[in-house]
Amino acid sequence: MAGIVYFDLETQRSFSDVGGSTHKDKMGMSVGVTYSTETGQYHIFDESNVAEMVEQLIKADLVVGYNHVQFDYPVLQAYTVYDLESQTVNCDMMLDIEAILGHRLKLDAVAQASLKAGKSADGLDALKWWQLYKKTGDEVHLLNIAEYCCFDVKVTKMVYEYGLEHGKVKYTDRNGNEQEVAATWKK
DSSP: OOSEEEEEEEESSOHHHHTSGGGGGGSOEEEEEEEETTTTEEEEEOGGGHHHHHHHHHHOSEEEESSIIIIIHHHHGGGOSSOTTTTSOEEEHHHHHHHHHSSOOOHHHHHHHHHSOOOSSOHHHHHHHHHHHHHHOOTHHHHHHHHHHHHHHHHHHHHHHHHHHHSEEEEEOTTSOEEEEEOTTOO
């Protein structure tokens, strides 16, 4: 598989559940989602087919995400022998923006200002849905996670494309003012 693969995942456990942010490999993936420009489709994964997702990431010409290098890859590392960071070509928009601003921005802050559309929920909702799924076995909770994760991948794709088109993205700063930052992924 080649082309661009947009990527996000949700976890089974929080930082507090695993003893802090240094134990991302213990968080477990509940749902992972990719969008491939080669297939033109979203692909949804769980633990049973996580190896297929890893293969898609490894084979991609470019993996685009938002904080995927420092968060999603360490979570996925528990499922593969590949060194994901070194064996993939990545555009982590959060890291690009952080390098310019000196601090991190949430995807929602960039999406709201640039696209006038934000995320459909947040990671805490996904954790609640996972717990409900584990408790009840009702797959509607898994579907909620998958839908949320797909929407995040779509927003990630749209922010990336906005940056390519305009050479910058907008964000709302800590004082509520709209600002701009260069989209360094524009080549």
